[in-house]
Each structure stands twice: as C-alpha cells, then as structure tokens.
Amino acid sequence: MKLDPFYLIVDSAQWIDRLVPLGVKLVQLRIKEMEEADLRAEIRRARETCARHGSQLIVNDHWRIAIEEGCDFIHLGQEDLAAADLAAIRQAGLKLGLSTHDHNELATALAAEPDYVALGPIYPTILKKMKWAPQGLERIAEWKEHAAPLPLVAIGGLTPERIPGVFGHGADSAAVVTDILRNPDPDARTREWIEATAPWR
Ligand SMILES: Cc1ncc(COP(=O)(O)OP(=O)(O)O)c(N)n1
Numbered sequence: 001m002k003l004d005p006f007y008l009i010v011d012s013a014q015w016i017d018r019l020v021p022l023g024v025k026l027v028q029l030r031i032k033e034m035e036e037a038d039l040r041a042e043i044r045r046a047r048e049t050c051a052r053h054g055s056q057l058i059v060n061d062h063w064r065i066a067i068e069e070g071c072d073f074i075h076l077g078q079e080d081l082a083a084a085d086l087a088a089i090r091q092a093g094l095k096l097g098l099s100t101h102d103h104n105e106l107a108t109a110l111a112a113e114p115d116y117v118a119l120g121p122i123y124p125t126i127l128k129k130m131k132w133a134p135q136g137l138e139r140i141a142e143w144k145e146h147a148a149p150l151p152l153v154a155i156g157g158l159t160p161e162r163i164p165g166v167f168g169h170g171a172d173s174a175a176v177v178t179d180i181l182r183n184p185d186p187d188a189r190t191r192e193w194i195e196a197t198a199p200w201r
C-alpha cells in the first residue's frame, strides 16, 4: 500500500471541509473530547467530504464509530490497540495504522499486522505532552529496516523545511498538526506542504 507523503491531521470536520479541497489526499480526524452523537456527525461529515474529493480519511481512536459510519481506515495508539477488538476491526475490513515510540511498541505493532507504522515524536511537539524524547532522524532509518515493506509515517514537530530529512531517512509519509493548524495562513501552508512533498508523491 502506498500512502500519500503529506498526512494532515485535524481536529474537526470543518478543517477537512476547508483544507481537503486544496488537494490534501490523506487526512486524519483526531477528536479527543466530544459527545458521541456529535463525534458521529463529525466523522460522517469528514467521510463525505473525503469521498467527494478522492481523499483517504483515517479516523483516530474511535474505531467502533468508524466501522458503523462506513469508514475504511483507523489509527490507534498502543493503549487504544490493547483495548480494541482487532478481530472486529479486521472483520469490518478496516485498514489500520499504529503508533510506535520504542522497540517494544514496534514489536507489538508489527505483531498486529498493521497497514502502516508511525514513529514519533521525530522533533519536539507542542501538541501534546509526550513521555518520549524526540526520536531524531536516524531513528527513522532504523524503524524503516524493521517495518519495511510497511509504509512508515513520521510525526512530531514536522515542517516543510524538515521534510527532506524525514524522507531522506526513509519515511514514506509526514504527518503534521501544529505547523498547519496554528499557522497564520493554514491554506497557504497546506499548499506549501503539498508542493514540498511532491517529489515523494
Ligand atoms: C499518524 C499518527 N501517528 C501517531 C499518532 C498518535 O496516536 P496515539 O499514540 O494514540 O495518540 P493520540 O493521537 O490518540 O493522542 C496519531 N494520532 N497519528
């Protein structure tokens, strides 16, 4: 499976409505605190927008609703994975991306036979408190050796300026939140990302 090299992560369907039409082909909906009915509505709206634009939607965490809403790709962290019904996820035909931060987590992830593995945080991130120090670029190359032929997603503190280093060390896709959502001009920054990742598309 090939992932688009630009992997946008947003926290609302509104962001998806705004940024996907600019040409984003891979987007994760990552919503943390929300009533189930509202969450379901967000996921449904995100799925519809992505379907209209030929973009791949990945739903973070909420695998049951993703199945019920007819989504086809989810992302889980290690704790999410431990609590999830992997058989139900497979039975529903969903593709699965998994987070990893150390060798134990990588072994756990590979044993679950995911569709991609994510490694982070590559650089410091302000989005959430992490218990892992920044991994650095060399770690990407190390992860690639273990994870190949699965696609490898790099995440954490990424910017267009950091993209050549990330792909040069073997990442297949670069995931980003803050550099776009907190940018004074998110639309222009999204276009910059699309252009900066074009050589790897
Ligand atoms: C592409 C990608 N990589 C890692 C994560 C982090 O997932 P997780 O560890 O479950 O943390 P939360 O995002 O749920 O806070 C991700 N979402 N996407």
Ligand SMILES: Cc1nc(C(=O)O)sc1CCOP(=O)(O)O
Pocket: 099, 100, 101, 119, 120, 121, 122, 124, 125, 126, 127, 128, 130, 155, 156, 157, 158, 175, 176, 177, 178, 179
């Ligand atoms: C959500 C998330 N997970 C990470 C991990 O390492 O698993 S790093 C991260 C934050 C990514 O956001 P930003 O682009 O703002 O740094």
Ligand SMILES: [Mg+2]
Pocket: 060, 061, 075, 076, 077, 080
């Ligand atoms: Mg999670």
